[in-house]
Amino acid sequence: MVTTKEPLAYRRVLLKLSGEALMGSDSHGLNRAVIDRIAQELKAALAAGAQIAVVVGGGNIFRGVAPAAEGMDRASADYIGMLATVINALAMQDALERAGVAVRVQSALRVDQVVEPYVRRRALRHLESGRVVIFAAGTGNPFFTTDTAATLRAAEVGAEIVLKATKVDGVYDRDPMKHPNAKRYDEISYNQALAERVGVMDATAIALCRDQNLPVRVFNMNKPGAMLRILRGEPEGTLLKG
Numbered sequence: 001m002v003t004t005k006e007p008l009a010y011r012r013v014l015l016k017l018s019g020e021a022l023m024g025s026d027s028h029g030l031n032r033a034v035i036d037r038i039a040q041e042l043k044a045a046l047a048a049g050a051q052i053a054v055v056v057g058g059g060n061i062f063r064g065v066a067p068a069a070e071g072m073d074r075a076s077a078d079y080i081g082m083l084a085t086v087i088n089a090l091a092m093q094d095a096l097e098r099a100g101v102a103v104r105v106q107s108a109l110r111v112d113q114v115v116e117p118y119v120r121r122r123a124l125r126h127l128e129s130g131r132v133v134i135f136a137a138g139t140g141n142p143f144f145t146t147d148t149a150a151t152l153r154a155a156e157v158g159a160e161i162v163l164k165a166t167k168v169d170g171v172y173d174r175d176p177m178k179h180p181n182a183k184r185y186d187e188i189s190y191n192q193a194l195a196e197r198v199g200v201m202d203a204t205a206i207a208l209c210r211d212q213n214l215p216v217r218v219f220n221m222n223k224p225g226a227m228l229r230i231l232r233g234e235p236e237g238t239l240l241k242g
Contacts, residue, residue, distance in 0.1 A: 006048045006049055006232065008048060008049060008050060008231045008232060008233075009230075009231065009232060009233030010050070010160045010161045010230070010231050010233075011049065011050060011051060011160065012050070012051040012053075012127065012157070012158060012159050012160055013045075013050060013051070013052060013053070013159055013160060013161050013162075013163055013231065014052075014053045014054070014055065014150060014153060014154035014157070014159040014161075014162050014163065015042070015052060015053070015054045015055070015163045015165060015227070016054075016055050016057075016146070016147065016150040016162060016163065016164045016165060017038070017054060017055070017056045017057065017088075017092075017165050017221070018056075018057040018059060018146075018165070018166070019056065019057040019058045019059035019060035019061060019063075019084065019085070019088055020057070020059050020060055020167070021034070021038070021057075021165055021166075021167070021221055022034060022035055022038075022056070022060055022088055022091065022092070023060040028060055028061070029060060029061070030060065030088070030091050032095075035091055035092060035095045036095050036098075036099070038092070038095070038221065039092070039095035039096045039098070039099045039101065040099060041221070041224075041225075041226075041227050041228070042054070042096060042101065042132060042227075043096070043099050043100070043101050044225075044227075044228050045227050045228050045231055046101060046130065046132065048228060048231060048232075050231050051127040051128070051130075052127075052132045052133075053123070053127060053132070053133045053134075053135060053153060053154070053157055053159060054089075054092065054132060054133070054134045054135065055134075055135045055138075055146055055149050055150040055153055056085050056088040056089050056092060056134060056135075056136060056146070057085060057088070057146040058081045058082070058083075058084030058085040058087070058088055058146070059081075059084075060084075060088070061084035061087060061088070062077075062080050062081050062083075062084040063081055063084075069081075074142060074143065075142040075143070077142075078138075078142035078143060078144075079109075079142060081138075082108070082109055082136075082137040082138050082140070083109070083137070085136045085137055085138060085146060086105075086107055086109070086111060086114070086115065086136045086137055088136070089105045089107070089115065089134045089135075089136035090105060090114065090115070092134055093105050093134060096132055101132055102129075102130060102131040102132070103131055103132040103133070103134060104116060104123075104126050104131055104132075104133050104134070105133075105134045105135075105136055106118040106119070106122070106123055106133060106134070106135055106136070107135075107136040107137040108135070108136070108137040108138060108139055108140030108141075108149070109136075109137040109140055111137075115136065118135065118137075118140070120156050120157070123135075123156075123157055124157055124158075127157060133157075135149065135150075135153045139152060144204070145202050145204070145205065147164075147201040147202050147204075147205035148202060148204045148205045148208065150162055150164075150205065151201075151205045151208045151209050151212070151214065151216075152208065154214055155208070155212045155214060159214070160215075161214070161215045161216070161217055161230075162209065162214060162215070162216045162217070163216075163217050163219065163227060163230060164200065164201065164216055164217065164218045164219070165219065165220075165221035165227075166200075166218060166219070166220060166221070167220065167221075167222065168220055169184065169219065169220040169223070169236075169237050170184045170185065170186075170218050170219065170220075170237040170238035171184065171185045171188055171193070171198050171200045171218050171237075171238040171240070172184050172185070172198070173185070173196070173198070184238065185238045186235070186238060186239070187238065187239045187240075187241065188238060188239075188240055189240075189241065189242045190206055190207070190209060190210035190240060190241070190242065191210070193206055193240055194206055194207070200216075200218050200238075200240065201216070206240070209240070215239060215240065215241040216239070216240040216241070217230050217236065217237055217238070217239055217240070218237045218238045218239075218240065219236045219237030219238075220237065223236075
């Protein structure tokens, strides 16, 4: 793939993809067309000169706090959820490779026959070599969300921003699906997000971003070109900072 470097506002980024984002309008599982479209968005960003890390969730397959896990030991349920993220990471890897993008998957749980173990220095080398790196299995520990894993990995690899892909175009004061007059924030502080419990990320993830002074841009991944516009410094969605 030919890479043409642009004057980007952010050169190294971490994209947080929820498992739900990979199922599109389906009720569960993986939507091939959606995954292929996301792969093309990443390919365009990579071609512009960005270094891209990705953290995937597993909610389209299994979530430790979902009703399907009710009655299960919480740690066991969370481990099942971590394995679900490995499945999603492999699907994303396949789509990227079919799009001609070099990619590596690293897992916080050892699944050596399928993916690499997470090794920070190896991840950095992959990024510097122009490969997309997909981090799977969350933090490798129960009781932590993939949002927390995303902020942790972003800090570890020196990402300049976390891009939180959602189905809505930013952070609102109320659920825009239920309240048509909900107000969208162009920018919101970490402390305000924590105080108002806006639900964009869990409290641990937001607090880690605050402590590391790591900005988060919440945007709608379904809008074509949205990720590339963010990388160029254009306003898109909601910026969480300060």
